[in-house]
Amino acid sequence: MLEILIDNRNGKVWNITSLVPSLTYKTKRIGAASSLDMTVLKGSPFQSASFEVNNGDVIRVRKDNINVFYGYVFEVSTGMDERISIKAYDQIRYLLSNYFYKFQGVTASQIVKKIADDFGLETGVLVDTKYKIPSMLEDNKKLLDIICKALDLTLIHSGGNFILLDDFGKLSLRNVEEMKVDFVIGDYSLMFDYGMKRSIDGDTYNHIIIYEDNKEAGIRKHHPKKDDASIAKWGRLLLYQQADEKMNVAQINEQLSQLMMLKNREQKSISIDAIGDLRVRAGSYVPVVIDELGIHHYFLVDECSHKFEADSHTMKLELRVI
Template sequence: MLEILIDNRNGKVWNITSLVPSLTYKTKRSGAASSLDLTVIKGSQYQSASFEVNSGDVIRLRHDDRNIFYGYVFEINTGKDESVSIKAYDQIRYLLANDTYVFRDVTASQIVKRIADDFDMKTGLLADTEYKIPSMIEDNKKLLDIIYKALDLTLIHKGGNYMFFDDYGELSVRNIQDMKVDFVIGDYSLMYDYGLKRSIDGDTYNRIKIYQDNKQTGKRDIHILQDSANIAKWGRLQLYQQADEKMNTAQINEQLNQLMALKNREQKSISIDAIGDLRVRAGCFIPVVIKELGINQYFLVDDCSHKFDADTHTMKLELRVV
């Protein structure tokens, strides 16, 4: 059973579960805060005359005593009818601010911790991401982008894939291998529709070009790795980026190989419509079985949207191969 609470942050906490006929809870693996959109029926016989909701109020969503969402009201829409639309985000929304940071020899988790401390944000489990980033100089950059850059560098250099998310009011970093769910989605299990997309349009590259400014010679050193066979098939898809000035040739070659392994492939994504299960959120690693597509493997959940409407709970998942 759902439980929805609004905390006015003035000592009053309202249980509005019976006033909410529908809600949508969305999570994304990267780039955005989790959100909760809900409709509240105003003037209900179950509603206290002193009930109110204001920007900044805390909303908590639980299901069967399990913590689901902890966030803050950012939008309130009212009209002549009896419904009030409310949108809330978790604390990752506050990481859309810009600032300047210089980091040296720190891990991605240490970067998360420092930013969280600077902005008075709570942290929870921060996995040891191990790889120490030699340097990151971020001038007037979005805080969330800084964090994801650190996680991307960790993936490229260490091979570990980590998820950053808000875990019921605590910023957390976890290895996706620790976010596996223990049930299958697919044929005869929750799923009632699916779609498959294959693309080289987004994050596919068959030529990696890395440059490094050489202070000793005053010239720019260029390092290239390419897959000529895939260039013949797809055309040249080039990724061009800068190497850290402290990296040596062996480290740059390692980065070239890592990037080629990650990027030089057709991207496959699957969308699934299924009966809802709140154990699934973006960042989960979930086994999928679809015989018609010959699929029986784990997928990473990129986007997850749970919708509650009356007595119906459904979810839409956007999945991708890791």
């Protein structure tokens, strides 16, 4: 059973569970805060005359004693009908501000902790990402983009795949290997529909150039790597990016090899509609079985949307092969 509370942050906490006919909770693995969209019935006989909801209020959602969402109201919409539409986000929403940071010889974990402390955000478990990033200079960049870049560099150089998430009000950093679920989704198990997509349109590259600038000499040096076979098949898909400061040639060549391994392939994604299970969220690592597609392996959840309506709980998953 759902429990939905609104804390007006003035000493009043309202249990509005009976006033919410529909609720959608969404998580994304990269670049976005978790969100909560819900409808509240106004003018209900169960509603106190002093009930109100305002931007900045805290919303807490639990189901069967499981923590689901802890976040803050960012949008309230009303009209002539008896409904209030509310949109809330978790703490990661506060990482969309721009700022300046310069880091040297620190891990992604340390970057997350530094940014969280500077901006007064609560942290939970931050696993040690271990790889020390030689340098990062980020001027007027979104805080979340800075963190995502640090995690990308960690993946490229060490193979460690980590995810930033808000764990019921605390920023946490997890290794995706530790987020495996212990049940199967697919044929005869939760799933009632699916779709599959193979694409080279988003994050596929077969010609990669890393460049480094010598400002004193006014020279730009290119370090290229390409795959002629996939260029002949797909056309030239170029990724052109600057080398991190203080990287030597061996490190640049290693990065080229890692990038080519990660990027020079079709990006395969599967969408699944299933009966809802709150153990699944963006960043979860789930085993999927779909015999028609010959699929019997783990997928990483890129996006997850849980929808609650009346007595129904369903979820839609966007999955990526890793």
